[in-house]
Amino acid sequence: MPRLLLLSALLLAAFLRLWQLSDLPPGFYHDEAYNGLDALSLVQGKTFPQFYEGWELYAQDAHGDNPPTPARFPTFFEGNYGREPLHIYLMALSIWLFGPTPFAVRLVPALAGVLAVFTTYLAAREMVNGQWSMVNGQSSMPLLAAFFMAILLPAIHFSRFGLRMMPFVVVETLVVYFFWRGVNGAQENRQCRCATALPLSIVNRQLIPFVLAGLFLGLGVYVYAAGRVLPLLFALFVPLWFWRDKEARWLWPQVAMMAVVSFLTALPLLIYFARYPYFFSFRMAYVANKGKGVVEGRPLLTWLLNVGRVIGGLFWQGETHLRHNLPGRPFLDPIQAILFLLGLVYILRQKFNLRALFLLLWLIVMLLPSILSGDAPHFGRMSGALPAIAIILAIGLTKLVQLLTSRLPVHHSPFTIHHSPFIILLLLSASLFFTIRDYFILYANHPQLATDFYLPDWELGQYAAAQPPDAALYFTPTQEEMATIYFALADPERLRSYSGGQGLIPAGDEGKTAVYLLHPAAAQALAELQAFFPTGFVAETRPNFLAFHVPASAPRLLVENETAVSFADAILLRGWSLEQTPDALTVTLAWQAQTPLAADYTAFVHLLDETGEVAAQLDRPPAGYPTSDWRVGEIIQDTYRVPLPPDLLPGRYTVQTGFYRWPELVRLGETAVLITLPLP
Secondary structure (H helix, E strand, C coil), X not given: CHHHHXXXXXXXXXXXXXXXXXXXXXXXXXXXXHHHHHHHHHHCCCCECCCCCCXXXXXXXXXXXXXXXXXXXXXXXXXXXXXXXXXHHHHHHXXXXXXXXXXXXXXXXXXXXXXXXXXXXXXXXXXXXXXXXXXXXXXXXXXXXXXXXXXXXXXXXXXXXXXXXXXXHHHHHHHHHHHHHXXXXXXXXXXXXXXXXXXXXXXXXXXXXXXXHHHHHHHHHHCCHHHHCHHHHHHHHHHHHHHHCHHHHHHHHHHHHHHHHHHHXXXXXXXXXXXXXXXXXXXXXXXHCCCCCCCCXXXXXXHHHHHHHHHHHHHCCCCCCCCCCCCXXXXXXXXXXXXXHHHHHHHHHCCCCHHHHHHHHHHHHHHHHHHCCCCCCCCCXXXXXXXXXXXXXXXXXXXHHHHHHHHCCHHHCCCCHHHHHHHHHHXXXXXXXXXHHHHHHHHCCCCCHHHHCCHHHHHHHHHHHCCCCCCEEEEECCCCCCHHHHHHHCCHHHEEECCCCCCCEEEECCCCCEEEEECCCCHHXXXXXXXXXXXXXXXXXXXXXXXXXXXXXXXXXXXXXXXXXXXXXXXXXXXXXXXEECCEEXXXXXXXXXXXXXXXXXXXXXXXXCCCXXXXXXXXXXXXXXHHHCCECCEEEEEEEEECCCCCCCEEEEEEEEEEECCCCEECCCCEEEEEEEEC
């Protein structure tokens, strides 16, 4: 019967996590898409570090004079503020099996969420193990913990979200499971005094569980930043345990082995952090100093206030961020809140029960990531507390049933021990109702949900992915976060973004189709494209973007003078036009990249007098489309308006152009002379 009930909990968890996984939440949020991009890069055999978005200039600060070592299989993924690697490797496996889709990325946390139900059951079972005085609730409590883990709304939501919280929950529960399995096995051996007779049993029941606990404890730092605080649980508990229970001190070699294995497991990542300390503290400092709850310059006050916010988030005022929660919905529903308080009161009354103390410390330690955040209560950073909360809920329900069936006089109470399953089923069903209503109805139908999960970007990326493989794809205006679009394309290199409406036209490759994807507000960019490509047409108009198609036959060079001047065999000047007015020279330049450009160069147009001195000039990077983004072979046309000084003397002047790298002022090849003309 217990196995059948556990299977029921797992099937319920699987349904709640896998049903419509690709479409709920709708779209594909930036952070999960970025994880997917790194996983896809692993599958495609790329070298790391990889940075996909222009805002990630922090990489320059991170490395400074210590350049990164290129790696095929990195220990740490540096993009998007830096992320632990294990979940990305699992996502790479999923993408290899199912292709680059939201389902493949979300499948990893979804399966981890199901597995967490089972590992929570294991952890709860070993913590009880007949040594925790709970009257007749010892056998049912682990099963109830599994059911609560299956239906807790945050556990469901973060199992359907392509982030790394739920894989960490699996790891932390395995740490707890193996630790208590080792303790229980050692105590049983000591009680039966058979250690000397069964040396193999000693190895299996005392040493191996502690080794595995250490292995998973060290593995936690590869999953989620919260894994860095998990060792604090044992650093607090073990000294109290040895102090309160003198007979347990003989287990110090096993506990020491657990610590050593944990350290050795984490060592590769620790070495990485020692080499690049920036990434050890960068993300933690970022989340600690960002949010509405931050008291500027007073972190201790911020954390103290966050304690109240986190407690409030559990019971009455939940996180308001739509991507993490139905805004304002507490972490616990009303039934769970009552049961949690009952369980917590019971634990606090167990003054001399070290297992109760361990559970309480587990809860507190795993709430610290949210308490130390600037935007507490952050339900994602509270996810490490999910197993402890589920176990406390199970204890609360167990004690409530005991109260109803045992402590009230039988002839005055409608409840008997035979009614216990019905009471449990009723309360679990009511809690499940709240979860289904709040997540699959209210949250799923929230009018802002699609926008918050970047559905417009996902649809744009899918449209781009459907274009012919040889079509040049452009997106305007530029935006900070492009990961969702890039992942939909399954190839970040296919799409180039530029700031349209500034006079520059990335015209694509001669003889190939070009597709320009524009936000509806980019009216000036569309007008420029229509003027440059008279044969182009708007092929698709949607609420969030429109698509301007240019046929392969459309000319790409719209200049009066064609040339073939090369700047260091990197950029080719294909042609130019010049328009002269009394107060300015307007020079239109058509360039073509000859090789991939790693640097962003500044272009210049100089007007030189007969002595070679600069009489007028305009120096600026290509408007809204840096050279490091140029594709080999594509034509780029830009216009430079050079103001003429009012005191310009009559004479013959030379117009020249070229590129240099700022701020070093190093020229890219030689200067190209365009024309010598009389002025004024």
